[in-house]
Amino acid sequence: MDDQTFIEYLHVKKSIDDRSLNRAVWDALVASMPPSSCDQPWQVLEIGSGIATMIQRLVDWDFLHYAHYVALDVSTTILGEGWHWLNNWAHQRGFEALRGDHTLRIVDRDHEIWVDFVAEDLNGWLTTSSPEGVYDLLIAHAFLDLINLEETLPKVLCCLKKGGLFYFTINFDGLTVFEPPCEEALDEKILSLYHRTMEMRMVGGKLSAGAFSGRRLLRAVKQAGGELLRAGASDWVVHSVEGKYPPGEDRFLRFLLQMIEEALKCSSEIEESQLRAWIEYRKAQIERGDLILITHQLDLLGRRKGTP
Numbered sequence: 001m002d003d004q005t006f007i008e009y010l011h012v013k014k015s016i017d018d019r020s021l022n023r024a025v026w027d028a029l030v031a032s033m034p035p036s037s038c039d040q041p042w043q044v045l046e047i048g049s050g051i052a053t054m055i056q057r058l059v060d061w062d063f064l065h066y067a068h069y070v071a072l073d074v075s076t077t078i079l080g081e082g083w084h085w086l087n088n089w090a091h092q093r094g095f096e097a098l099r100g101d102h103t104l105r106i107v108d109r110d111h112e113i114w115v116d117f118v119a120e121d122l123n124g125w126l127t128t129s130s131p132e133g134v135y136d137l138l139i140a141h142a143f144l145d146l147i148n149l150e151e152t153l154p155k156v157l158c159c160l161k162k163g164g165l166f167y168f169t170i171n172f173d174g175l176t177v178f179e180p181p182c183e184e185a186l187d188e189k190i191l192s193l194y195h196r197t198m199e200m201r202m203v204g205g206k207l208s209a210g211a212f213s214g215r216r217l218l219r220a221v222k223q224a225g226g227e228l229l230r231a232g233a234s235d236w237v238v239h240s241v242e243g244k245y246p247p248g249e250d251r252f253l254r255f256l257l258q259m260i261e262e263a264l265k266c267s268s269e270i271e272e273s274q275l276r277a278w279i280e281y282r283k284a285q286i287e288r289g290d291l292i293l294i295t296h297q298l299d300l301l302g303r304r305k306g307t308p
């Protein structure tokens with residue numbers, strides 16, 4: 001998938017994430033953060049921030065008011081889109097948005113949020129910046145399946161102040177369901193091959209958290225120096241209503257099919273023609289408004305061990 005298509009995917013994913021985020025985990029986050037003020041802004045780090053949808057969400061949900069927010073992503077193109085998109089959104093919302101080359105300052109009577117867009121690979125940034133004990137809140141949204149948990153998670157948690165909170169959301173947890181079935185054995189084969197490609201993904205010579213990042217994180221945060229405060233499911237459930245999908249969600253389903261096709265098109269374990277026929281069958285279901293998607297994911301809230 002090229003950058004432009006991936007950016008479109010992230011745009012349409014936002015509203016699905018909004019309704020899927022686990023409310024109990026969210027409420028626990030809201031209850032656990034100390035108040036912020038102009039003089040005491042939160043220090044926030046988001047890794048794999050994409051097009052900055054989380055910042056918009058945190059403001060819209062009346063959570064983020066005064067903060068220095070580092071949005072880190074390896075892709076300059078994706079991050080650049082985030083900068084433009086957040087700037088436009090801030091103007092539409094009536095904020096004053098002050099622009100620098102890689103920064104935005106979003107201000108009104110109840111907000112002063114400095115956003116720093118950092119285009120770097122997470123591991124490289126951790127090595128060069130070694131930001132130990134700096135942040136009050138660490139966010140990773142639909143990202144942690146891409147890192148090696150044993151190696152990177154302890155370093156990431158060290159960026160938090162002792163007692164600082166982490167909010168890790170939309171962590172894929174090994175189950176994709178398309179309903180109604182096509183041919184049960186074929187569905188099973190394609191989806192398990194697709195999950196296997198995630199399980200085989202390497203990052204810096206090591207396996208990434210992969211297709212079961214949700215449950216693996218539940219264990220890994222403890223070993224990495226964290227304490228779990230709350231966890232819950234944040235499954236995507238996408239379906240039509242009276243034959244029509246909510247705006248953009250048919251596109252979201254097509255993006256997902258594209259990802260599956262791209263992941264499997266070179267696989268020796270499935271005939272290309274069989275995969276193509278399955279994709280076409282699923283696309284026709286989207287056209288008719290028949291396709292339902294369930295993707296199982298987990299959200300986690302926790303804190304770095306130690307007294308502040």
Ligand SMILES: C[S@@+](CC[C@H](N)C(=O)[O-])C[C@H]1O[C@@H](n2cnc3c(N)ncnc32)[C@H](O)[C@@H]1O
Pocket residue numbers: 010013047048049050051052053072073074075078120121122123140141142143146
């Ligand atoms: C699935 S997207 C999620 C983006 C965003 N959190 C969202 O949900 O809208 C994963 C993001 O992680 C970024 N990414 C992947 N590997 C990275 C790395 N090693 N360091 C920093 N960012 C990375 C990608 O560029 C992409 O924007």
